[in-house]
Amino acid sequence: MRRLLTALLACIGIIATALVAASPAYATVFQTYGSGVNVRADAYLSSPVVTTLPGPTSVDVDCQKEGDLVSNSDGSSRWWAHVPALGGYVTVVYVAIPEDKLPGVPECDDPEPPGEDVTLADVQAMFGSRIVNPSIVQTGLPSLNQAMRDANINTPYRKAAFLATLVHESRLEYNIREIGDTRPYGGRGFIQLTGDFNYGPAGQYFGIDLLGNPDLAMSLQWSAPIARWYWTVARNINPYADALDMGRVNAAIGYPAGTEDQRRCDSFKNAIRYFTGSVPSGIICTRPAPLAGDTSQLTRTQFDTLAKNGGGLG
Template sequence: MLKRRIRRLLIATLALTGLTAAGLVTAVPASAAVFNTYGTGVNVRADAYLSSPVVRTLPGPTSIDVDCQKYGDLVTVSGGSSRWWAHVPALGGYVTVAYVAIPEDKLPGVAECGGTNPPSGDITLAQVQAMFGTRIANPSLVETGLPSLNQAMRDANINTPYRKAAFLATLVHESRLEYNIREIGDTRLYGGRGYIQLTGDFNYGPAGRYFGIDLLGNPELARSLQWSAPIARWYWTVARNINPFADQLNMGKVNAAIGYPAGAEDQRRCDSFKNAIRVLTGSVPGGIICTRSKALSGDTSKLSRTQFDALTKVGGGLG
């Protein structure tokens, strides 16, 4: 494989200069592992996603002390590709493993990053059936998609009961938690597809650019097992910033962020949110907001994130 040959050559070259990881491990704490990057202009990002801010750029091959690694966006270079990112505390961010001089696509012997709020466990089929009952119409299909959906939740920091409940309650109403669903009767080229029912060229275009795929040219990718869950994560965290609304128990704002006009559906989704919290925690907290402010009562689907964020600041404590 070309990437492995290239990386092995780089490792051999680094060994001649005394910069191999094996020769430097003893110089750093036991909890860290030392690797070397290759190439020039390698970005260090604030998180494991290509949309994350660049905190610095490495001018050339650099020795990095890695404490953990995180599954994130795919990066493809001439030597190969990887979805894993090395967390380098001294640099204040993440470096794609695609630019680390190893033959593998994942750092050997390095733990996965737990984050400041480690996940409490993957969601199971039994849990979503308890949460949503007959809305889970195709259990085998839901179960097939759960590994990718759980990964997307980890990537999106959907790692608390409130966040999980808001995300799952939204998706069960959008798609019945079926990754490959197409909106019934919707014949539009960019009609609703996948977990989040991605709709409109104003979403297909940006989502495709974010992941480096041609969603405008091949919109069916939005309901593939490979991309349906990552696209839901993209919408939840990039097109919108929905986790904080879940933290506030504000399903009014969650529903507004999805983009449909206010109506009876808001209460149905809020009831599903409560059911999901009950399954995850054993009780339903007080203070859940199911309603929206007047500013958020219309169809907000075509608003930019900046425009939507501005509207959420109007209307006091309501959604």
């Protein structure tokens, strides 16, 4: 199909090379085919859909990158075309060329990612004045980096969501106690563990008596593992980060919807910009209605059910 379409386009003079003169200097024009072709925020099928092309469309492509394999009746391709005007990527399998990789188009130069471990300089660059006590943050970072490895928080989106959450919960200070909170099971540690309904299960998971010794939640030994436990056991938050759904990330942390959601979403964007060099389209900052209230005492199953009823992940 796409090889036949290529030949037809050549006959009527609208193939890519014929349109280059009318394109921006940085781009080459290609023609998509088919209807309902998705433009995604990145070159992966799990990436959010930025827009959908209703039919064959001329697209200005500045570079291409390898991503998820996409197949149709005409073939397969792992290459995705970056279309700046649309703010995303189109799979090459729906571009009307005979090849599975765009001819004459350079590969995208992804920014060099920061080192695997997050450093004090990294979080200061991401969050600025929110880092109030650099020496405490520095002390806690080795254990926090280990917790991130254990939780598979290993992509820019996951790291951005996790760190943006913690910088608002605790300023990334492992030993912080929620100011003015005198409750026995008030907020403590990186993720501000709150409530006997969390202290009890977290203590059971690690084999420690958090109900009898709640201050362990803000110790250097346990603060980061508890944050990892909440992120992956009490909740399953990585998939929301993968989907750029900061609304559901915030709901999963367990406070009612409000202006804080947007502040955290802005920090999420800052972190993604730092890790990747740009902010992708498709970031979701608001929550679905079923998650607008305080979800802190829901079980993981109850929360997952509400999250799906609110629209799911696509």
